Amino acid sequence: MLGRQGGKIALNLEEQQELDRQVQKYALETGEDFEIYDYGETYDNLADDLEETRDDLNDETFGDIGAGTDFDFASNTRQIAPALKKEEELYIKQNELAGARRSSFASLWGNDGAGQQDSFKNGLPEPSHAASSIWGSFSNTTAKGMDIGGGHNTGFVHDPVFGVGTFALSRPGLLNGNQPSFDEIEAQLKRTAGTQPRLVMQQERKMMSLEEVEAALMNINGGRPIYTEAMIAEQQAKQARLEQRRAERQAKQAELAKHNGLMTQSDKDFINRIQISQLVTDDPYADDFYCQVYTALRNRHLQQMGIPGNVMDSGAGQNDNRRRGNVRTEQRMQQQVQKIVSDARRNPKRTNVTVEGALGKIAVNSVLNPRQLLQVSKRGSTNDAPAGGNSPKPPSPGPVSTKSHTVLGWIENVYTYVLALEQMRRQQPPPPRIGEEDLAREAIQQWNEEYSVLARKMWNELRITVPIGIVHPHPFISILNYSKGKKVIPRVLRHLLPEQTLTLLTMLVANFESLNVCKSEAYGDVQGNQEIELFMNTIVPPIISFVSVAPFRIVAGLLALFIERNNMIWVAGSKPGLAFLTLFLSHAEILKQGQGNYPIPDDREIQQWNELYNRLFSQLQTHFSELFMPKATMAEDIHVWRFLAAMAVGASVDQQHILVTE
Amino acid sequence: MDDHAPLESTGIEEPLDLVRLSLDERIYVKLRGDRELRGRLHAYDGHLNMVLGDVEETITVVDVNEETMEEVIRIVKRNCEMLFVRGDGVILVSPPSRA
Numbered sequence: 001m002l003g004r005q006g007g008k009i010a011l012n013l014e015e016q017q018e019l020d021r022q023v024q025k026y027a028l029e030t031g032e033d034f035e036i037y038d039y040g041e042t043y044d045n046l047a048d049d050l051e052e053t054r055d056d057l058n059d060e061t062f063g064d065i066g067a068g069t070d071f072d073f074a075s076n077t078r079q080i081a082p083a084l085k086k087e088e089e090l091y092i093k094q095n096e097l098a099g100a101r102r103s104s105f106a107s108l109w110g111n112d113g114a115g116q117q118d119s120f121k122n123g124l125p126e127p128s129h130a131a132s133s134i135w136g137s138f139s140n141t142t143a144k145g146m147d148i149g150g151g152h153n154t155g156f157v158h159d160p161v162f163g164v165g166t167f168a169l170s171r172p173g174l175l176n177g178n179q180p181s182f183d184e185i186e187a188q189l190k191r192t193a194g195t196q197p198r199l200v201m202q203q204e205r206k207m208m209s210l211e212e213v214e215a216a217l218m219n220i221n222g223g224r225p226i227y228t229e230a231m232i233a234e235q236q237a238k239q240a241r242l243e244q245r246r247a248e249r250q251a252k253q254a255e256l257a258k259h260n261g262l263m264t265q266s267d268k269d270f271i272n273r274i275q276i277s278q279l280v281t282d283d284p285y286a287d288d289f290y291c292q293v294y295t296a297l298r299n300r301h302l303q304q305m306g307i308p309g310n311v312m313d314s315g316a317g318q319n320d321n322r323r324r325g326n327v328r329t330e331q332r333m334q335q336q337v338q339k340i341v342s343d344a345r346r347n348p349k350r351t352n353v354t355v356e357g358a359l360g361k362i363a364v365n366s367v368l369n370p371r372q373l374l375q376v377s378k379r380g381s382t383n384d385a386p387a388g389g390n391s392p393k394p395p396s397p398g399p400v401s402t403k404s405h406t407v408l409g410w411i412e413n414v415y416t417y418v419l420a421l422e423q424m425r426r427q428q429p430p431p432p433r434i435g436e437e438d439l440a441r442e443a444i445q446q447w448n449e450e451y452s453v454l455a456r457k458m459w460n461e462l463r464i465t466v467p468i469g470i471v472h473p474h475p476f477i478s479i480l481n482y483s484k485g486k487k488v489i490p491r492v493l494r495h496l497l498p499e500q501t502l503t504l505l506t507m508l509v510a511n512f513e514s515l516n517v518c519k520s521e522a523y524g525d526v527q528g529n530q531e532i533e534l535f536m537n538t539i540v541p542p543i544i545s546f547v548s549v550a551p552f553r554i555v556a557g558l559l560a561l562f563i564e565r566n567n568m569i570w571v572a573g574s575k576p577g578l579a580f581l582t583l584f585l586s587h588a589e590i591l592k593q594g595q596g597n598y599p600i601p602d603d604r605e606i607q608q609w610n611e612l613y614n615r616l617f618s619q620l621q622t623h624f625s626e627l628f629m630p631k632a633t634m635a636e637d638i639h640v641w642r643f644l645a646a647m648a649v650g651a652s653v654d655q656q657h658i659l660v661t662e
Numbered sequence: 663m664d665d666h667a668p669l670e671s672t673g674i675e676e677p678l679d680l681v682r683l684s685l686d687e688r689i690y691v692k693l694r695g696d697r698e699l700r701g702r703l704h705a706y707d708g709h710l711n712m713v714l715g716d717v718e719e720t721i722t723v724v725d726v727n728e729e730t731m732e733e734v735i736r737i738v739k740r741n742c743e744m745l746f747v748r749g750d751g752v753i754l755v756s757p758p759s760r761a
Contacts, residue, residue, distance in 0.1 A: 404757075408683035484686045 272333065277340045285426055407478045410461055411485050417458035418488060421495045424451050455495050462492065464500075464507050473514040476507055481516045483531060486538045493542050501546055502554070508539075509558050509580070513566040518574045532575055540579050547583055552591045552601040556609055559584045563612065568619045581616075681706055681755055689714075692753040696722040700758055701745065709749035717745045 077084075284292050352361040365371045429443045463475035479485040493501060512518060517528075517535045547555060562571075562580065571577035588609060594600040601609070684703050691699040691712070701717030721738040 405680070405683055408687075412679075412682055412685070482687075487686075 269332070269336065273336050273340060276333070276337055283423075283426075286423060407475070407482065408484075410463060410475070411479055411482060411488065413461045414458060414479075414488055414492065415484075417454055417461060418491050418495070421451065421454050421458065422491070424454065458492065458495065459500055462504075464504050468510065474507070474511045476504075477511050477514050480508070480535075480539070483534055486531075486534050489539050490542050493546075505543060505546065505558065506561065508543075509562045510565045512562065512577065512580070513571055515576065517576050518571060535576050536579065540576070540583075543580075544583055547587055549597075550587075551598050552588065552605055552609075555584055555588050555591065556605065556612065559588070559616075560612055563616055563619070568616065569623050572620060572623070678706075678708065681710075684755070684757060688758050690756050690758045691747065692755075693747070694751045694753060696724075698722075699745070699747070701742075703755075707749070710752045710755070711749040712747045712752070712755075714745045714747060715743065717742045719745075 352363045354361050363369075363371075424447070427447075429440065429447050431440075462479065466475050468474060473481070480489070493504075496504070515535075517532045547558075562584070566577075572581065591598060592601060592606065592609070681703075685706075687703060688700065689703045691701075691714070693699065698720045699714060699717055700720075701714035703712060704715050705713040719740045719742065721740070723736040723738060725734045725736060726732075727734065
């Protein structure tokens with residue numbers, strides 16, 4: 001080998017020179033410069049450590065058939081090398097003759113750049129077809145042509161040193177071995193394309209510039225349309241673009257749909273079931289509150305506006321195409337959900353599982369029972385107070401305060417109890433069927449007990465029974481001063497006994513003037529008005545419904561308390577005060593005339609009532625005109641007029657006279 | 663009549679309970695990135711993710727003038743009807759200052 005002069009294998013001079021000559025010949029033919037491959041002293045002598053002895057038993061091991069010469073490509077090539085050389089020379093001569101034709105070949109391969117465009121224009125699909133047909137027939141001939149000598153070449157000249165480098169040389173030589181077919185192919189080319197590509201291309205070029213000229217002309221002439229190749233070209237371009245887009249869309253669809261149908265429907269159902277079973281709950285109101293309330297509100301809203309078919313389970317339906325598919329899958333999912341819910345109800349899931357033979361329990365985590373990252377112990381431990389850190393602590397006496405956070409704390413406690421009570425209501429055991437009353441009795445009893453305990457606690461939390469006078473404003477009034485407090489009252493009333501409701505009302509009436517909505521100046525600012533509206537909307541209606549079923553004595557008693565404890569002028573200047581007054585007066589009148597369910601009050605009661613009325617009237621005398629606000633609109637005045645009407649109903653002639661004049 | 667709950671008791675045990683007290687009240691929230699929010703607290707959770715209503719966001723921007731190196735403080739205000747705040751940007755929550 002060249003360069004291995006320091007190696008162990010010594011070549012005599014002749015062999016060395018022969019080798020060098022061959023190397024130079026190869027170098028010339030392949031164009032590679034072998035001089036630069038100077039390995040110098042890089043030989044690492046590792047091969048010397050190879051074990052090349054002990055080959056005596058090789059024949060026995062491998063059998064002594066021998067390897068044969070099928071693999072020996074180098075020697076095969078050497079045998080046909082002279083034939084190859086002859087063919088090579090012939091080919092070169094051919095190429096010299098075919099000088100002019102080379103240009104068409106070259107244009108085929110697009111070495112002038114225009115060939116690229118040509119293949120897309122209408123003029124020239126054919127030359128490329130012709131070209132491929134050339135190579136098609138050529139591949140047939142190679143197979144035949146290569147069958148020279150013994151063995152067969154696969155078309156690969158596999159030389160250990162020069163690899164595949166000589167392949168390019170051998171091919172053209174083979175071409176010349178089938179000269180006639182080559183000529184045929186050339187003739188074909190000439191016939192179909194010949195110099196046409198050039199011509200057509202040039203024509204197209206002229207057309208393009210024509211287009212430009214026409215466009216320029218159009219602009220100058222003010223848009224006079226010229227129906228020439230320009231329009232046709234545009235339309236063609238547009239069509240091409242559309243088709244391209246369509247093709248792209250189809251390709252994308254095909255891409256997406258390539259893997260359709262991998263899973264069967266049962267597979268998909270199986271996986272859906274697993275996923276849904278994690279989400280399924282017994283008590284949607286507790287676990288999925290917002291979604292339930294939202295759908296309920298929306299359905300109510302839709303029903304009010306107009307009944308859009310079945311409001312129950314239908315979504316808004318995005319658009320028809322998608323909806324059809326959605327409806328089916330939704331139905332399927334609902335069926336699965338029902339199945340899972342019934343299964344879950346039968347076998348309640350446990351949060352920790354004990355496997356047979358294992359030591360200890362395994363905690364099963366899910367959405368509703370997540371893994372706890374930290375372990376923090378609460379101070380004021382879990383012994384007495386029920387678990388769930390928001391339950392109110394057992395009270396500890398201390399200095400009295402009505403600081404905001406205290407009051408807010410009470411309100412939040414009330415909310416906690418209200419939520420718990422509502423939850424209990426939802427889980428109310430069903431009324432027993434006939435014959436099973438004994439069994440159900442216990443459950444119902446238990447439920448009743450729990451319910452009343454919670455209701456009691458809620459009642460206490462409202463601080464209604466705190467005696468008046470210790471603190472001003474009264475704690476209950478402080479609660480009502482917050483909008484949160486007002487909003488919770490209707491919900492609270494649902495769980496109160498009638499006597500408790502009466503006590504609540506009494507307390508409210510007794511301390512009415514300390515309500516923040518009672519201040520006349522509250523009319524001025526926006527927030528005050530909001531609070532007033534809130535009061536009117538949340539507290540007044542249930543009170544009205546309560547009072548309208550109350551007997552006469554109570555109404556009279558309430559009015560008496562109202563007048564006694566509150567400054568009527570002040571109270572009457574506020575909407576809530578007027579509302580209450582109107583309520584009491586009108587209802588009393590109704591009762592007096594015997595229209596309620598109660599018997600007509602006897603004379604003594606009527607006497608008391610009249611005294612009361614006169615007191616009220618005298619207090620309000622001369623102030624009636626002040627009731628009207630300076631900037632009041634018609635809507636706000638209504639309640640004043642209503643009040644006055646109520647007054648007038650019960651008034652004597654003198655009083656009516658006074659009313660009218662003022 | 664049973665004894666009423668004494669006047670001083672509250673259910674407040676941990677700091678988050680204080681946030682609970684502010685439900686449905688107007689609050690002031692300080693966020694990372696020199697931002698402040700004032701709005702009505704509708705909902706919150708342990709991460710201090712919050713849902714606020716009628717919110718006004720105040721962003722304080724400091725522009726540094728390249729040449730003179732002076733810092734100009736600019737305030738940008740935005741309003742939202744309903745806003746969800748991710749908890750990890752919250753620095754503090756408090757009742758609005760009685761200004």
